[in-house]
Amino acid sequence: MTEQEFNQAAQRYLDMVYRIALNALRRPADAEDAAQTVMLRLWQTQEAFEGEDHLRHWLVRVTVNVCRDLTRSAWYRRIVPLEHCPEPTFSAPEEGRLYDAVMALPGKYRLPLYLYYYEGYGAAEVGELLGVKTSTIQTRLARGREKLKKLLEEA
Amino acid sequence: MKREYQKLFDQVQAPQRLREEVLQMTKQKQTARPRWLPKAMLAAVLIFVILAGTAIAAVGMPGTLRDWFSREWETLSGAPMTEEQLAFVDALTQPVGKSNTQNGVEVTVDSVTVGNSTMWMLLKVRGDYPVVGETGEEYLYHFSGMDLLFDPDPDQVNTPGGYGMDVPYVAVAEEGVLTMMIRFTIDLAGQSSLLDGSREVTLLLNNLMYSDRVLLEGGWTVTFPLEVNGERTVKTLEEIQVPAMDLDTRETKTVTLYDVEISPTDITYVCSAEDQMWHPMACSLELSDGTVVGDSGGASRFRDEAYTQWSSVYYWQVPVDLEQVTAVWFGKTQIPLT
Numbered sequence: 001m002t003e004q005e006f007n008q009a010a011q012r013y014l015d016m017v018y019r020i021a022l023n024a025l026r027r028p029a030d031a032e033d034a035a036q037t038v039m040l041r042l043w044q045t046q047e048a049f050e051g052e053d054h055l056r057h058w059l060v061r062v063t064v065n066v067c068r069d070l071t072r073s074a075w076y077r078r079i080v081p082l083e084h085c086p087e088p089t090f091s092a093p094e095e096g097r098l099y100d101a102v103m104a105l106p107g108k109y110r111l112p113l114y115l116y117y118y119e120g121y122g123a124a125e126v127g128e129l130l131g132v133k134t135s136t137i138q139t140r141l142a143r144g145r146e147k148l149k150k151l152l153e154e155a
Numbered sequence: 156m157k158r159e160y161q162k163l164f165d166q167v168q169a170p171q172r173l174r175e176e177v178l179q180m181t182k183q184k185q186t187a188r189p190r191w192l193p194k195a196m197l198a199a200v201l202i203f204v205i206l207a208g209t210a211i212a213a214v215g216m217p218g219t220l221r222d223w224f225s226r227e228w229e230t231l232s233g234a235p236m237t238e239e240q241l242a243f244v245d246a247l248t249q250p251v252g253k254s255n256t257q258n259g260v261e262v263t264v265d266s267v268t269v270g271n272s273t274m275w276m277l278l279k280v281r282g283d284y285p286v287v288g289e290t291g292e293e294y295l296y297h298f299s300g301m302d303l304l305f306d307p308d309p310d311q312v313n314t315p316g317g318y319g320m321d322v323p324y325v326a327v328a329e330e331g332v333l334t335m336m337i338r339f340t341i342d343l344a345g346q347s348s349l350l351d352g353s354r355e356v357t358l359l360l361n362n363l364m365y366s367d368r369v370l371l372e373g374g375w376t377v378t379f380p381l382e383v384n385g386e387r388t389v390k391t392l393e394e395i396q397v398p399a400m401d402l403d404t405r406e407t408k409t410v411t412l413y414d415v416e417i418s419p420t421d422i423t424y425v426c427s428a429e430d431q432m433w434h435p436m437a438c439s440l441e442l443s444d445g446t447v448v449g450d451s452g453g454a455s456r457f458r459d460e461a462y463t464q465w466s467s468v469y470y471w472q473v474p475v476d477l478e479q480v481t482a483v484w485f486g487k488t489q490i491p492l493t
Binding site: 003006007010014015017018019022028032035036037039040043066069088089090091095098099102113114117118145148149152 | 156157159160161162163164166167168169170173174176177178180181315
């Protein structure tokens with residue numbers, strides 16, 4: 001990948017990588033670390049991307065794996081969270097409250113919901129990306145949707 | 156619902172600082188592996204230093220690695236470090252005295268203490284940087300990025316993770332010299348050691364910070380020789396059973412650890428990939444005089460590219476003479492070593 005291609009990819013996909021990491025890890029500081037790792041791997045990869053879809057799919061998959069590695073690491077398990085990276089800000093206060101509620105959902109619902117609702121992947125694709133059976137993803141999406149619907153009504 | 160959800164996440168964007176860091180990646184050496192201090196790890200370090208603040212005030216400000224380890228020893232044992240223990244720390248410690256100056260600020264690697272997988276580096280920062288903040292809040296000084304490269308590289312494993320850098324101690328001397336301890340540990344998966352042979356070490360530091368404020372922009376590169384004699388002292392245990400906990404569910408069970416290597420500075424071990432969610436209870440060493448030296452942090456990675464062996468390294472609070480060690484503990488389980 002040339003420097004120009006990398007910079008274009010970073011401009012296009014860094015937000016996506018960061019959002020996925022945020023949904024997976026919850027803490028902005030961890031999400032930044034994960035996003036940085038993913039983008040470094042992109043810069044260092046020898047993979048020949050066949051097109052935008054291939055590149056995007058590769059980034060989603062690597063982000064999920066990097067986040068999984070991070071949550072399994074001894075460091076991650078032992079650290080005490082001290083939030084000093086700012087949380088995302090929103091134009092309306094109710095959106096901020098909604099965001100807090102969404103991020104308070106259990107992690108097993110957050111990431112499938114994000115990939116399904118925001119990135120537009122189907123349940124089978126989400127299952128493949130997360131290494132979980134499609135039927136399990138469908139159950140998590142249904143339960144996550146239910147919880148999210150309540151949150152939206154309350155917000 | 157979908158529209159509202161999308162509208163919400165439309166507003167979540169990567170911070171500008173992260174964007175800038177990512178776009179700078181292409182300017183760095185492509186072969187260099189990132190060892191930038193993870194922000195969450197820094198948070199843990201900040202808490203550690205806050206908790207240690209009382210001890211800093213009580214016994215004075217360490218200006219050498221020997222002083223720092225002495226203070227740590229006194230905190231954990233309640234007694235001054237013995238002459239034998241001081242001599243042991245001295246044997247692992249070597250003077251460096253290499254510097255780099257950028258924008259009127261000189262960063263010197265004063266000295267290092269090096270062991271199997273862990274290295275403590277004492278830094279002195281002198282020059283034209285603003286001294287800010289309150290006394291007792293020196294821990295807020297840090298660098299926005301830290302990286303450490305070895306030549307030759309001891310890391311023979313091609314799996315991600317397995318290393319960490321943290322800053323367990325920061326102080327400002329009366330003459331305005333910032334003294335900073337940087338600790339580096341890497342899981343070398345039992346295949347090599349930092350003590351295997353002499354190397355050239357390059358420490359890369361970016362932007363001097365105080366909390367989230369940039370005090371001085373710049374990039375400091377300090378290269379220094381790491382001279383070791385190739386001797387590597389370890390106690391090995393082929394296979395042990397230890398208590399472990401799934402930190403999500405708080406369930407406990409016994410797991411098997413393989414290829415356990417206990418060195419004066421750290422411990423490494425392996426468990427199966429299936430057991431990686433089971434976290435062995437806190438590990439410590441019991442010494443013949445009753446002192447207990449705990450582990451203080453570490454890193455994990457897969458030891459093999461087939462991702463079947465989950466490998467971990469944890470460093471001790473202070474280097475320990477293995478001849479004085481009588482047992483290793485995991486939680487309440489004692490494993491005699493004599």
